[in-house]
Amino acid sequence: MSNQKNMMHTLPVEAYTSQEWFDLEQEHIFSKTWQFAGLVEDVENAGDYISVQAGLNNIFIVKGRDQRLRAFHNMCRHRGTQLLRAVGKGQKAITCPYHDWTYDLEGKLISIPKKEEEFPDLCDKTLHDCGLNLHEASVDIFKGMLFVHPEKDAPNIMEFFGAVEPFLGPHVPEELIEYKAKQGAPFYTKEINANWKIIVENYIDQYHLAHLHEGTLNMYDHAKAEFGWAGPHYHFYEPLVPAYLADIKNASPYPLIDKMPEDKMGAYVPWLFPNIGITESESAWNTFHAIPLAPDRTLVVIRSKTMNVSEWEYTKQYTKSMSSKVWKTLGNRGKYNGDKNDPMASGDFMAEDVYACEQQQKSLRSPLFSVGAEAQNGEFAVRKFQSVVKEWLEKHNEDA
Amino acid sequence: MPKFYPLKVLDVKKETKNATSIAFDVPYALYDTFHYKPGQYLTLKFNLDGEDVRRSYSLCSSPVLEEPLRIGVKRVKDGLVSNHINDNLKVGDTVEVMPPDGRFFADVKKDSYKTYYLFSAGSGITPILSILRTVLFTEARSYVRMIYGNRSQDSIMFNSELNALQEQYSDRFILEHILSRPKSNWSDLWKTSKAQSYRKGRVDTDAVKWFINEYPPYAQNAAYYICGPGTMIANTKNALNAIDVPNERIFIERFGGSPSKTIIDGVDHAKLIAHLNNERIEVSMPKGKTVLRTLIDAGKEPPYSCEGGVCSTCICKLTSGKIHMKNNLALSDKAVEQGYILSCQSIPLTESIEIEYE
Numbered sequence: 001m002s003n004q005k006n007m008m009h010t011l012p013v014e015a016y017t018s019q020e021w022f023d024l025e026q027e028h029i030f031s032k033t034w035q036f037a038g039l040v041e042d043v044e045n046a047g048d049y050i051s052v053q054a055g056l057n058n059i060f061i062v063k064g065r066d067q068r069l070r071a072f073h074n075m076c077r078h079r080g081t082q083l084l085r086a087v088g089k090g091q092k093a094i095t096c097p098y099h100d101w102t103y104d105l106e107g108k109l110i111s112i113p114k115k116e117e118e119f120p121d122l123c124d125k126t127l128h129d130c131g132l133n134l135h136e137a138s139v140d141i142f143k144g145m146l147f148v149h150p151e152k153d154a155p156n157i158m159e160f161f162g163a164v165e166p167f168l169g170p171h172v173p174e175e176l177i178e179y180k181a182k183q184g185a186p187f188y189t190k191e192i193n194a195n196w197k198i199i200v201e202n203y204i205d206q207y208h209l210a211h212l213h214e215g216t217l218n219m220y221d222h223a224k225a226e227f228g229w230a231g232p233h234y235h236f237y238e239p240l241v242p243a244y245l246a247d248i249k250n251a252s253p254y255p256l257i258d259k260m261p262e263d264k265m266g267a268y269v270p271w272l273f274p275n276i277g278i279t280e281s282e283s284a285w286n287t288f289h290a291i292p293l294a295p296d297r298t299l300v301v302i303r304s305k306t307m308n309v310s311e312w313e314y315t316k317q318y319t320k321s322m323s324s325k326v327w328k329t330l331g332n333r334g335k336y337n338g339d340k341n342d343p344m345a346s347g348d349f350m351a352e353d354v355y356a357c358e359q360q361q362k363s364l365r366s367p368l369f370s371v372g373a374e375a376q377n378g379e380f381a382v383r384k385f386q387s388v389v390k391e392w393l394e395k396h397n398e399d400a
Numbered sequence: 401m402p403k404f405y406p407l408k409v410l411d412v413k414k415e416t417k418n419a420t421s422i423a424f425d426v427p428y429a430l431y432d433t434f435h436y437k438p439g440q441y442l443t444l445k446f447n448l449d450g451e452d453v454r455r456s457y458s459l460c461s462s463p464v465l466e467e468p469l470r471i472g473v474k475r476v477k478d479g480l481v482s483n484h485i486n487d488n489l490k491v492g493d494t495v496e497v498m499p500p501d502g503r504f505f506a507d508v509k510k511d512s513y514k515t516y517y518l519f520s521a522g523s524g525i526t527p528i529l530s531i532l533r534t535v536l537f538t539e540a541r542s543y544v545r546m547i548y549g550n551r552s553q554d555s556i557m558f559n560s561e562l563n564a565l566q567e568q569y570s571d572r573f574i575l576e577h578i579l580s581r582p583k584s585n586w587s588d589l590w591k592t593s594k595a596q597s598y599r600k601g602r603v604d605t606d607a608v609k610w611f612i613n614e615y616p617p618y619a620q621n622a623a624y625y626i627c628g629p630g631t632m633i634a635n636t637k638n639a640l641n642a643i644d645v646p647n648e649r650i651f652i653e654r655f656g657g658s659p660s661k662t663i664i665d666g667v668d669h670a671k672l673i674a675h676l677n678n679e680r681i682e683v684s685m686p687k688g689k690t691v692l693r694t695l696i697d698a699g700k701e702p703p704y705s706c707e708g709g710v711c712s713t714c715i716c717k718l719t720s721g722k723i724h725m726k727n728n729l730a731l732s733d734k735a736v737e738q739g740y741i742l743s744c745q746s747i748p749l750t751e752s753i754e755i756e757y758e
Contacts, residue, residue: 065643067616106644140513140620156621158513158541 008371009379010386016195017364022295028396029274029389030055034147034160036276036289037061037139039303040174042146043069047090047105050146051082053291057150059137060084062091064105071139071148072107077132094134107134143278144173145287160231161272167228167235169268169280170259176285176305187286187304192354194361196275196292199300200385202357203288204234204271207378212356215333216349219244219326220267227381232273232388234381239266240282244326251324254283255307255317273388283307296361404445404496405430410468412491415557419474419523420486421460424497426469436463436500438508438534439527439625439653442471443705445496448480455481456706458527458627458653459500460558462534464508469500472557474523501711504653506531506625514542515617517624519636521549521578521603524628524655525557531625536569544569545615549578549603549632574615578603603632608639627653654710654729666724666747673754674716676702691716691723691743691755702743702757709745716743721753 006013015021035054042050043063051060051074058074060083074082076096083096083103093110095102102111108128112119115127122130138154140147142161149157158165179187192199202208209222218241225238244251245265260282268280277288284306291299307313321327334345335352343351363369374383411423424442426434441458461470476482489495504527506516516535520528525548535542550556556577566575577598601607624645626636633652640650666687672694674681685694692714695702705713709727718739723746731740743755 066622066640066645067612068622068645069620106646141618156511156513158619159511162511162541 006370008386009374009383010390011197013364013369015389016197016361017295019295022292024393024397025292025389026055028393030292031057031150032392032396033274034140034142034149034154034157036272036287037146037148039178039287039305040141040144040146041178042087045089047092048088049084049091050087051084052148054148054150057137058082059139059148059150061139061146061148062094062105069139069141069146070105070107071137073135073137073150075135076101077109077134078112083134103134107136109133143168145276161233163231164233164235164270164272167230167237167268168270168278169237169285170261171257171268171280171285172259173285173305175308176257177308179284179304179306186301188300188302188350190300190350190354191293192298192300192357193296194298194357195296195364196290196298197386197389198357198361199290199298200271200275200277201382202353203269203277204236204381204385205379206236206381207375208356212335212352213349215335216331216347216352219330229381229384232392234271234385236269236271237266238269239264241330244330247324247326248282250320251326252283252317253321255309255313256283257281257285257307271385274392404498405433406494407497409489409491409493409495411470412489415472416474416555418486418555419472419557420489421470421472422485422489422495423461423468423470424495433499434469436469437505438462438530439505439651440500440502441527441706442469442500443498443711444471444481444485445498446481446484448484453481454498454705454707456502456708456711458502458530460526460529462530462537464534464538472523472526472529474557498705501705501713502527502653504625504627504651506535506623506651508534508538510538510540512539512542513619513621514539515619515622516542516544516546517612517617517622518544518546519603519608519624519626519628519632520547521628521632522551522555522655523557524632524653526627527653528625528627529558529561532565532573536565536573541619543572543574543618545574545611545617547576547578547603547607547611549580549607549628552579552581552583553598554583576611578607602635603628604635605639605642608636609643612643622649624650625653626650627655629655667749667751670721670748670750671752672748673752674700674702675754675756676700677757685748688747690726691741691746691748691753693744695743704744707744709742712742714743715740716755716757717741718746719754719756721748721750723747723753724749 037052038050043061046063046065049060049062051058059071060074061069061071063069074084076083078099078101081096081098083094093102093104100113104110109130109132110127136152138149138151140157142157147157206225206227209217220238221241222238227236248265265282271277275290279286279288284304286302286304289301293299332347334347336344338345340346343355407424407426409422410425413421415421436459441456443454443456445452445454457471457473459469460472461467473482473485475486518528518532532544535544562575566573578601579598580602582598582600624640626633633654637650668687670685672683672685674695681700683694683698692702692704703713705711710729712730718741723741725742725745727745728742730742
């Protein structure tokens, strides 16, 4: 057997199956990049906070009274206990549940119980000069999304995302409102039995759109897709098919995004390295967060935003959409006929993607597995993505 | 010691009834010497009524746009130099000018992603305008939120320029005017252009709080620049501190100084011993004269520049005796504790004082 046999495109198959690769990625990719932490409105008022796992670091973001966000490692400097849970509001100080050590919103240590009796060494200094303030991290905003970086003096976020920015849609996510299935629940959450890179590669694979999704994403004109690479990020745009475009004002399932120009209706579907995609379409704006849980398990969380207009506008649009002829031929027909619970017959493109990813992951264990060939245009991004992962690991492995 | 260069006045422009801006022609050979950062000032020297007088004025021009160096000068009541400039200076005149200086400036970089909060009042707009234009032009991704306080619509310096910037950069530049005595707007009914909106009042704690809540930072690397009269600065800084803005993000330039409220008389005819340029000088200090003026009158050449307690060019160390500084806007409490003084502001409080220039 040749070595080629165990290769994906650029990466070895074990990069998708082994704990060792998973650990390397956690350390050198997810702990050294700007990581998606949520949407701007998640931390709305002074004292509100959220915490997020970003690679090996748990980081919390809190808003100060000056409306500026601060980020700290969510770890008491005493014995390391996690300070804050998930989300919260109106905090004035941060107290560790273990021994009640307390920090202010600037991360400065302000109180230690029984300080005089138990920590006489610390008594001749003011507490925030003891070198026991919270470890600072960085937080910034890009396109209505919160990102954290574990370093205090992180590289400028726009140096990271700047190159891809011109390729993003005209959407202004801050002006849109979030669709929530249930109170507090995101639009879509699913644990997928595949390596996170399989999911990314599916997202950036243009070749599969006309095939796997032949009946579900056929309202977009895949033949006219424009896509490429900018910095470590992937960008993609495709217009609507003429039939959908002609009746877009009626057929659109939600009120149209007002920022979309009529002569460039379509979908922008970039992937921001390493693990956050955005789907910016004519009527919705979604984040697609792929969170690696294990070598063969990934949590995908999709949050969806649509126009900030009245319930009545949505009802009107829904009624118009339902009666549009467009949907008789586009958008909801499964690849196979049969039971709607079969992902391939469901008419749901997400179910189709999940199915394809999980089936590919299963085959990685086969001794006969190999990528046989690659589409030079439609799959070029898959190879490119793997080489970015490889470069990132090599660069940081050397640094370390 | 920094030296003066004769520069020709290229343009004199009336900005308001009481303010003028002056552009200088810098010869090619002096381009490097007169290179500046947005926020810095020029020191001008005039001989008025037989006495050399110097004043520092902030540059309102931007170093990244191809334009001459320009300063803004607002009349100070009974001010010797500001009135001279407003009344007499004309195109073609030659003025003695020291190269740009000052620690109040913005470090503007093409790739920066920041939110700038600019707080200005009155003629405090001059360095702020320089920072504003430089940032908007250079940092394509940064945001600027600005407050500009004035007495009335008529006293807004650079008004048309600010309006133009607001239009050109409407996606990332917000400007709120605050007027303490706005003119009633009846006359605007006849105007075709829309009346300028403003908030009534002063740049005070409430205004600053309102402004920050109304316009939170987008890029999270926020910097806060304040320039105006003493009370405006104190109010703005206190308001920022009260909502936990860290001091290392706040930059301040004081205008016109704040004359100390308590008038302290120095000791009459105190003995001054000064160590300057390897020379030991011993002179008697006439009543009311500063250390700096005493040395200049004695024919010596101590370093100095603004003579307003702002620039710290005249810094020296007090080794014995006590002094009072009329105005200190340059030295930190720590520097003062270590004995550093501004010679242009120091009058003696003991019979004898000794100082050393480094």
